[in-house]
Amino acid sequence: MGRKILLENIDKEGIERFDVYRKHGGYTALEKALKLTPDEVTEEVKKSGMRGRGGAGFPTGMKWSFLDKKSNNPRYLICNADESEPGTFKDRYLIEKLPHLLVEGLIISSYALGVNTCYIYVRGEFKYLIGILNKAICEANANKFLGKNILNTGYSLDIHVHSGAGAYICGEETAQIESLEGKRGNPRIKPPFPALKGLYDCPTVVNNVETLAAVVPIISMGGEEYAKIGTGRSTGTKLISASGHINRPGVYEIEMNISVEEFLMSDEYCGGMKNGKPLKAVIAGGSSVPILPAHLILKTANGENRMMTYESLADGGFATGTMLGSGGFIAYDEDSCIVRNTWNLTRFYHHESCGQCSPCREGTGWMERVLHRLENGEGRMHDIDLLTNISKNIEGNTICPLGDAAAWPVASAIRHFRDEFEFHVKNPGIVKNIKHGSLKKYTV
Amino acid sequence: MHGFKIHHVLHKKDNTKVEFSPEILSKVQQIIKRYPEGRHKSALLPILHIAQEELGGWLSPAVMDYVASLLSIQPIEVYEVATFYTQFYTQPVGKYVLEICQTATCAACGGEDIMEHLENKLGIKAGETTTDGLFTLKGVECLGGCGYAPVMQVNTEFHEHLTTEKVDALLEELKNNKNADKAKESKWAEKFF
Ligand SMILES: Cc1cc2nc3c(=O)[nH]c(=O)nc-3n(C[C@H](O)[C@H](O)[C@H](O)COP(=O)(O)O)c2cc1C
Ligand code: SF4
Ligand code: FES
Numbered sequence A: 001m002g003r004k005i006l007l008e009n010i011d012k013e014g015i016e017r018f019d020v021y022r023k024h025g026g027y028t029a030l031e032k033a034l035k036l037t038p039d040e041v042t043e044e045v046k047k048s049g050m051r052g053r054g055g056a057g058f059p060t061g062m063k064w065s066f067l068d069k070k071s072n073n074p075r076y077l078i079c080n081a082d083e084s085e086p087g088t089f090k091d092r093y094l095i096e097k098l099p100h101l102l103v104e105g106l107i108i109s110s111y112a113l114g115v116n117t118c119y120i121y122v123r124g125e126f127k128y129l130i131g132i133l134n135k136a137i138c139e140a141n142a143n144k145f146l147g148k149n150i151l152n153t154g155y156s157l158d159i160h161v162h163s164g165a166g167a168y169i170c171g172e173e174t175a176q177i178e179s180l181e182g183k184r185g186n187p188r189i190k191p192p193f194p195a196l197k198g199l200y201d202c203p204t205v206v207n208n209v210e211t212l213a214a215v216v217p218i219i220s221m222g223g224e225e226y227a228k229i230g231t232g233r234s235t236g237t238k239l240i241s242a243s244g245h246i247n248r249p250g251v252y253e254i255e256m257n258i259s260v261e262e263f264l265m266s267d268e269y270c271g272g273m274k275n276g277k278p279l280k281a282v283i284a285g286g287s288s289v290p291i292l293p294a295h296l297i298l299k300t301a302n303g304e305n306r307m308m309t310y311e312s313l314a315d316g317g318f319a320t321g322t323m324l325g326s327g328g329f330i331a332y333d334e335d336s337c338i339v340r341n342t343w344n345l346t347r348f349y350h351h352e353s354c355g356q357c358s359p360c361r362e363g364t365g366w367m368e369r370v371l372h373r374l375e376n377g378e379g380r381m382h383d384i385d386l387l388t389n390i391s392k393n394i395e396g397n398t399i400c401p402l403g404d405a406a407a408w409p410v411a412s413a414i415r416h417f418r419d420e421f422e423f424h425v426k427n428p429g430i431v432k433n434i435k436h437g438s439l440k441k442y443t444v
Numbered sequence B: 001m002h003g004f005k006i007h008h009v010l011h012k013k014d015n016t017k018v019e020f021s022p023e024i025l026s027k028v029q030q031i032i033k034r035y036p037e038g039r040h041k042s043a044l045l046p047i048l049h050i051a052q053e054e055l056g057g058w059l060s061p062a063v064m065d066y067v068a069s070l071l072s073i074q075p076i077e078v079y080e081v082a083t084f085y086t087q088f089y090t091q092p093v094g095k096y097v098l099e100i101c102q103t104a105t106c107a108a109c110g111g112e113d114i115m116e117h118l119e120n121k122l123g124i125k126a127g128e129t130t131t132d133g134l135f136t137l138k139g140v141e142c143l144g145g146c147g148y149a150p151v152m153q154v155n156t157e158f159h160e161h162l163t164t165e166k167v168d169a170l171l172e173e174l175k176n177n178k179n180a181d182k183a184k185e186s187k188w189a190e191k192f193f
Helices: A018-023 A028-034 A037-047 A060-063 A088-096 A099-113 A124-142 A175-182 A210-222 A223-228 A260-265 A294-298 A312-313 A337-354 A358-375 A380-395 A401-428 A426-430 B022-032 B040-054 B059-070 B075-082 B104-108 B112-120 B163-174 B188-192
Strands: A076-083 A117-122 A157-162 A204-208 A237-244 A250-255 A281-284 A289-292 A326-335 B096-101 B133-142 B151-155 B158-161
Touching: A018 A099, A018 A124, A018 A426, A018 B059, A028 A099, A028 A210, A037 A060, A037 A099, A037 A210, A037 A223, A037 B040, A060 A099, A060 A204, A076 A088, A076 A099, A076 A175, A076 A210, A088 A099, A088 A210, A088 A237, A088 A250, A099 A117, A099 A124, A099 A157, A099 A204, A099 A210, A117 A175, A124 A157, A124 B040, A124 B188, A157 B040, A175 A204, A204 A210, A210 A223, A210 A237, A237 A380, A237 B104, A260 A281, A260 A294, A281 A294, A289 A294, A289 A337, A289 A401, A294 B075, A326 B096, A337 A358, A337 A401, A337 B104, A358 A380, A380 A401, A401 A426, A401 B188, B022 B040, B022 B188, B040 B059, B040 B075, B040 B188, B059 B188, B112 B133, B112 B163, B151 B163, B158 B163
Parallel strands: A076 A117, A076 A204, A117 A157, A237 A326, B096 B133
Antiparallel strands: A237 A250, A281 A289, A281 A326, B096 B151, B151 B158
16 A cells, blocks of 8 residues: 555544544644744755645745745645546545645745745636635634744734636636636736745745645655655655546546556556456646556666656656656556547646737647547648647747647647557548447557 | 637627626625735636626626626626637537537447437537527537546546446436536535636
């Protein structure tokens, strides 16, 4: 059994309540943190080597140290609970089961950052989580762990829950800030970065739910101890959302030292492929990362075991590797149609593009149309290169990374499954009759 | 892309008087206080959710104008936000909006079959509303429940691991009103905001 430090107490009856959470050691990390200076708390997080769990994997301690502490403006912490990346559902799980773990993490983090107002931005579809969070916040307040003069330290903090309303782009930190200001979720041009000019033009840190929850075990065990878990620059544990054609979909906490094969096949995690069908492809880190065929997700191009770590998944760059991203692990069996799946994801990005940049707004729609005709047996051979070309022209040419996120899945699908795209062009009769992309026993 | 759809509804005559009840108004005031002085516009999204729920199920121009007046902002500031976010309806919808996830994992695990089944069963296409005004069918993007695919959301509730049988049973239940206004009874705005 892998070590659990976030989900350790998840099965304890009533753990969503303050008294039960407290009985199992809850809020002792906060008590410990309040005896340190804010800078000492940040130092522990730095030592832990923990990288942000929202997708980009930026070291959290370093991000915190960029926060402008000289400005006279108030500082803000925003907890990103927008969770809309296809394949990702871990933050929802964590909040639902362990709301106090997040609240404790928010208080410690706010203390470290010198923040007195913190917002949790919850995606609008997760309204039921708002009730759960409000209850936990109330309980923490009633027990003096939150609110004015926390545990008589003189430190005060308010946490408010804010609701989005259905827009993937509001997971991007500057779009989230705009949205929290009551506007359309149009990402801002960076710089200035939120650390200098964020919410209401004040210094702001935006962190993912899992990142902020992980601050609790980091403070409990100390940054150095935390850094011993995992391998290399992938320290600690990571929540993986596993879905697709596997026997045991769900959220798993892994130590970042297990292989992809173990994660996929062992009964402790995914439990192998559903109906014993062979694996065709995996999207390892949420829909935005490159898709890899079975042989490249299980082994790197050098023949080494692929591990569930930031480094190993990225091994080989985009030519033969991918990214850990937000940990949204989607497995596809041999019957899955890669062309249809790519069309599906491109439709998603087209729908979610905020429309500010032409390459993203027009390019995603263009790719969607081309993929749609390929999928329906109406494509031409040169459509395949056209897609690669469009994706290259989006990548790196947009205000926010949604453009890249739309380009990578298309480019990687063609890179690794070109034969399947060609099959669609050459066999319009067969392709037209395939229902909902079930490419049964497809052979080129 | 989130386009401006507002012109479709602007011409519709809307005589219904829109106003929150005193309880809701006090909830609105409470929400506004969560944001710093002068930053009351931040409360727009939560208040639009409440307005949609309390004032007719969709955001008519009259409702949006009312929200603008509550927050002392220009109506256009409300329109541009309402049209950006998929959860806000700027057209009338049925009593129950069936939102079926059509993205990645759900699509790979039968979400499209569920949609097709519902289209046949209700005799409408995705995006349409049944003539009795009971159901609107809507394909939506990933609902953050991929591990429980296929997934659908009806108002605030999630329905997971969908099968055609489960969907049929749910439709019956909704038709028979068994769970009608369950959320409302338990103080919707209080519960979710
Ligand atoms: C299109 C887009 C969507 C994103 N969605 C999310 C999200 O739902 N949740 C999240 O935590 N981060 C999301 N991110 C990443 C955030 O911009 C930001 O990097 C993250 O919240 C930082 O938190 P971390 O440092 O703790 O990882 C998204 C980024 C992009 C470009
Ligand atoms: S890349 Fe796309 S989503 Fe991001 S700002 Fe540009 S248009 Fe908007
Ligand atoms: S793909 Fe349907 S909930 Fe995520």
